[in-house]
Amino acid sequence: MIPYKTIIRLDKKSCTPIYIQLCNQLVQLIKCGVLPPSSKLPGTRWMSDTLRIHRKTVIAAYDELVTQGWTEVSPARGTFVNSLLPIVEQRPIPGEKRTGEALRIQQASGFPFVHRRHLDNTDASFPEEGMIVFDDGIPDSRIAPIEEIAREYRNVVRKSYNRKHLSYGSVYGNRELREALTDYLNDTRGLHTTPENVLITRGSQMGIYLSARLLLGQGGTVVVGETNYRSANKVFIESGGKLERIRVDECGIVTDDVEQICRSRKISAVYVTSHHHHPTTVTLSANRRMHLLELSKKYHFAIVEDDYDYDFHYSNAPILPLASSDSGGNVIYIGALCKIVAPAIRVGYMVAPRDFTDEASRLRRVIDRQGDPLLELTLAHMIRDGEIQRHSKKALKIYHERRNLFCSLLRQKLHRYFDFQVPEGGMAVWVRLRGNYSWNKIKEEALKNGLQIGGSCGDENDPIEPPYPGTRMGFASLNTDEIREALARLEKTMEHIGKLS
Known part of the structure; x- marks a missing residue:
């Protein structure tokens, strides 16, 4: 006799009706082979007495089983499991506490698939209370223009003529946003583009993926x-590409190395973060910019320019991107509004020759039909009204002050352990170790002191990437009090490790 009283659990506080709960659990018993084909279900009166529910509830559940095809009714005999269902090997009942086998079955796939060991699988969960994080260099979401976004979003959705944006739209992205971005990028970055050259993406990472x-x-x-940028490297490997690594110095990537490679073999692309090299933050010099553009025209390769934090440059006016001087149609320019506003605002863009954006839109269609048209329209209005530009200027001032405080305290308190250059822009500092220390051990000890070092760090256990000599310590997402406390915890960490060395 099946112990229905113990294996069927009904929650009267649940929003799911009791009869549906009963129906679903009986279906599970059928699927697990506990109730094989042609087996008889208990009478409705007996089941109602056993489960202490109204008989009409049981009748409703049995009727639902018949409707779904799990059972069949034989007049004057009762309700039976459908005889046409296949016979299955009896398995543990899902949720039964007597065995953990059901949990193991759910976690282990019963089929082969491709394992991508070269891809990261870290979950960016929120830190525990009291934990301070040195991230990779992300904006402070606490200063994001949430009120302005919410107000404009409400204005958009209230207007009846905007309801068309609730349906499928252009795979290129919202037309108004592409037009607003065209004017914005042409004005601020010296581009000479049109809306037809712009493809809206879900952040810069999608732009890198489509390009790769x-x-x-x-x-x-x-x-x-x-x-x-390690995430870019992994995208290139995932796309079947081969990485050719070249030197990086205080003037950015060494373009003479690019030329030397081109003389011996064909390359498809050069990936560059020209404004603030990721992770070292150095700026690609003017002569190397010109050299790289000439090489791209001569050897017919693409330049994937990831301009992830163009708006945050402190020492002088931002240097115009390579895309502003591209006369050969060789530059794919990638950026994102999420670096200006907040990481959760997943709106980026790719600017490229028309035939390339057309092809990228075809590929984008099969992985993500479109973005968020209402959010894109909201951001278009905010660009037209100058809200995004005003917030960018406000954030620039705040991050500039935080950079100065961070670098001053880092030099004052920790110069014995770290070497760094004050970055001209961006939201992180590239910090290198002076002594023979291990970043993995530093990160482990820092966690004990309530400090998480989560930037691009040399992971000694990474099977794909070589360990880096330094790490990025993001300062933009920390206020002044948090910066002081974070560096105090880092100082405590290094003093402890120094004693052990």
């Missing part, structure tokens, strides 16, 4: 810095 898939689909070579 189109450029490296046949196993091409992409040139990257020996220190480089």
Whole structure:
């Protein structure tokens, strides 16, 4: 006899009706083979007495089982499991506490699939209460213009003629945003583009992915810095590309190395973070910018320019991107509004020759039909009204002050352990170790002191990437009090490690 009283659990506080709960659990018993085909279900009166529910509830559950095809009714005999259902091997009942086998079955796939060991699988969960995080260099979401976004979003959704944006729209992205971005990028970055050259993406990472898939689909070579944005490297590998690493110095990637490679073999692309090299924050010099553009025209390769934090440059006016001087149609320019506003605002853009954006839109269609048209329209209005520009200027001032405080305290308190250059822009500092210390041990000890070092750090256990000599310590997302406390905890960490060395 099946112990229905113990294996069926009904929650009267649940929003799911009791009869549906009963129906679903009986279906699970059928699926697990506990109730095989042609087996008889208990009578409705007996089941109602056993489960202490109204008989009409049981009748409703049994009727639902018949409607769904799990059971069949034989007049004057009762309700039976459908005889046409396949016979299955009896398995543990899901949720039964007597065995953990059901949990193991759910976690282990019963089929083969491709394992991508080269891809990161870290969950960016929120830190525990009291934990301070040195991130990779992200904006402070606490100063994001939430009220302005909410107000404009409400204005957009209230207007009846905007309801068309609730349906499918252009795979290129909202037309108004593409037009607003065209004017904005032409004005602030010296581009000479049109809305037809702009493809809206879900952040810059999607732009990198689309570019990599189109450029490296046949196993091409992409040139990257020996220190480089790790997520981009993994995208290139995932896309079937081969990484060719070149030197990076105080003037950015060494373009003479690019030329030397081109003389011996064909390359598909050069990936560059020209404004503030990721992770070292150095700026690509003017002569190397010109050299790289000339090489791209001569050897017919693409330049994937990831301009992830153009708006945050402190020492002088931002240097115009490579895309502003591209006369050969060789630059794919990638950026994102989420770096200005907040990481959760997943709106980025790709600017490229028309035939390339057309092809990228075809690929984008099969992985993500479109973005968020209402949010895109909201941001278009905020760009037109100057809200995004005003917030950018406000954030620039705040981050500039935080950079100065961070670098001053870092030099004052921790110069014995770290070497660094004050970055001209961006939201992080590239910090290198002076002594023979291990970043992994520093990170482990820092956690004990309530400090998480989560930037681009040399992971000694990474099977793909070589360990970096330094790490990025993001300062933009920390206020002044948090910066002081974070560096005090880092000082305590290093003093402890120094004693052990």
